[in-house]
Amino acid sequence: MLEKSMGLFFFLRKPVRHQKGNPKMVYLKITVDGLANELSCGRKWDPLRWNIKTGRATGTKEDAVELNTYLNTLQNMAYTAKRQLLERGRIITAKAILDVMKGTEEHIRKLLMLFQKHNDDMKELIGKEVARGTWVNFRTSLNHTKEFIKYRYKTDDLNILSLDMDFAKDFYNWLRVKKKCCRNSSLKNIANMKKIVNDCLDRGWLKVDPFAKFDMSRDEVIPTFLTMAEIDMILKKPIPNERLNRVRDVFIFCCFTGLAFIDVSLLRRSEIVSGFDGKYWITKRRQKAGVLSQIPLLPICVELLKKYENDEICIKKDMLLPVISIQNIIPT
Secondary structure, three states: OOOOOEEEEEEEEOOOOOOOOOOEEEEEEEEEOOEEEEEEEEEEEOHHHEEOOOOEEOOOOHHHHHHHHHHHHHHHHHHHHHHHHHHOOOOOOHHHHHHHHHOHHHHOOEHHHHHHHHHHHHHHOEOOOEOHHHHHHHHHHHHHHHHHHHHHHOOOOOEHHHOOHHHHHHHHHHHHHOOOOOHHHHHHHHHHHHHHHHHHHHHOOOOOOOOOOOOOOOOOOOOOOOOHHHHHHHHHOOOOOHHHHHHHHHHHHHHHHOOOHHHHHOOOHHHEEEOOOOOEEEEEEOOOOOOEEEEEOOHHHHHHHHHOOOOHHHHHHOOOOOOOOHHHHOOO
């Protein structure tokens, strides 16, 4: 960042409905590259005891010395603010310097506000760079963070500068006890929230990571696989409920293709092709990894696709199988 010329000057200004002979308001004028901004110093002073050239109170009386000391402090704050902006790589303007001095710059940087903006930006990228499921996860983490801050701090938001190790530990315990999340789910929510903190670090809004020493190691998850006998039991079990029958069909299709729920829900007719061996294959990019998958369709999968070939819901939504939302699989 190139050095910019900056000028500081204190002056007196008439307040509203000023009467002759009454004190005037003391103001600070900061000029950077010819563009100026002003700040009220919150003090009043007699114009007859003011040196316009030096921008200071005249005389050696105690009140004059006290005011000049205060103005010198403001001047030092202005130069300190400029240095801080330079260190952060920020654009130097008179307004930016005054914002740092007033604390406005820090005040507006609230965790939930930044979290919401992050999620709003992410939502616009759904289908381009972001999967809808990822956005949903961050939305859930934001809601948890909102609820925790309201519960723990009795406020609607927190300044990012107030974040510390206690926040992370208390948030983790709250997720485990109040929300009954397992360790990995709790850490996932904290990791999503921590992405906002990392962005603040990258922008220079935070000097150090407040959660640097927080243990983010997750428990190893060993998946349990169904045996063919168990899958066969699911296939043969009589289910009178039509909705659950459809849920079972989708689950079986996932088992014999290896596709995730989201991939099956997005599966389209155009992605079923005839392979070199004369059999049907699935050719599609996986939603999460984005890699191209080519999966041969076993006879049971072909049967399931034929079963719903003329299904009204599938035709209307251009789906191969009647996939319903996770929330509706088990109604509340």
